[in-house]
Amino acid sequence: DQQVKQNSPSLSVQEGRISILNCDYTNSMFDYFLWYKKYPAEGPTFLISISSIKDKNEDGRFTVFLNKSAKHLSLHIVPSQPGDSAVYFCAARHDDYKLSFGAGTTVTVRA
Amino acid sequence: EAGVAQSPRYKIIEKRQSVAFWCNPISGHATLYWYQQILGQGPKLLIQFQNNGVVDDSQLPKDRFSAERLKGVDSTLKIQPAKLEDSAVYLCASSLSQRQFYEQYFGPGTRLTVT
Numbered sequence: 001d002q003q004v005k006q007n008s009p010s011l012s013v014q015e016g017r018i019s020i021l022n023c024d025y026t027n028s029m030f031d032y033f034l035w036y037k038k039y040p041a042e043g044p045t046f047l048i049s050i051s052s053i054k055d056k057n058e059d060g061r062f063t064v065f066l067n068k069s070a071k072h073l074s075l076h077i078v079p080s081q082p083g084d085s086a087v088y089f090c091a092a093r094h095d096d097y098k099l100s101f102g103a104g105t106t107v108t109v110r111a
Numbered sequence: 112e113a114g115v116a117q118s119p120r121y122k123i124i125e126k127r128q129s130v131a132f133w134c135n136p137i138s139g140h141a142t143l144y145w146y147q148q149i150l151g152q153g154p155k156l157l158i159q160f161q162n163n164g165v166v167d168d169s170q171l172p173k174d175r176f177s178a179e180r181l182k183g184v185d186s187t188l189k190i191q192p193a194k195l196e197d198s199a200v201y202l203c204a205s206s207l208s209q210r211q212f213y214e215q216y217f218g219p220g221t222r223l224t225v226t
Contacts, residue, residue, distance in 0.1 A: 097209050
């Protein structure tokens with residue numbers, strides 16, 4: 001049962017432009033959402049998070065937007081840099097602190 | 112600060128064989144997680160420990176998978192016997208506590224191929 005979905009398996013963007021990654025969820029009881037970044041042969045690393053009581057959280061070049069009515073969140077990376085090329089996972093927290101992950105979106109930043 | 116260590120990094124076995132993975136979490140982290148990541152999917156939690164006690168193993172196929180965390184530090188995950196569908200990356204993660212779920216630090220993973 002996929003409760004967190006990332007429908008775009010890949011995204012290619014020019015360096016300096018905006019990257020927008022999308023994530024949809026089905027469980028309205030999720031109360032915290034996170035984005036993880038993963039380079040090849042490494043484990044995922046925490047990138048940014050947002051509580052369900054907020055609609056926006058910003059950290060440098062990374063901004064996460066949450067639309068609870070649509071059960072949708074997005075990650076914006078502005079401007080995109082070559083080092084941002086990685087797999088990005090969306091995750092959501094259950095009330096028992098477990099995380100459900102999406103399948104990931106592979107971002108390629110072109111020079 | 113040393114990160115989460117895992118070994119081996121790669122393992123190839125034949126179906127019906129046994130395999131074990133080892134994880135050493137970040138020092139002082141009470142909570143330890145084992146995830147299975149099948150190609151093209153996100154990580155799926157198999158088992159979560161709080162110190163040396165199991166908090167959640169609802170998605171662990173207990174007929175073939177087992178895990179332990181003796182003394183609340185290192186952990187091992189075992190598969191016996193392995194099936195083709197067990198081919199995946201097995202990720203270990205740790206956090207200071209269960210409440211600090213967002214600060215899960217992941218190891219590099221063990222890539223298992225079952226032939």
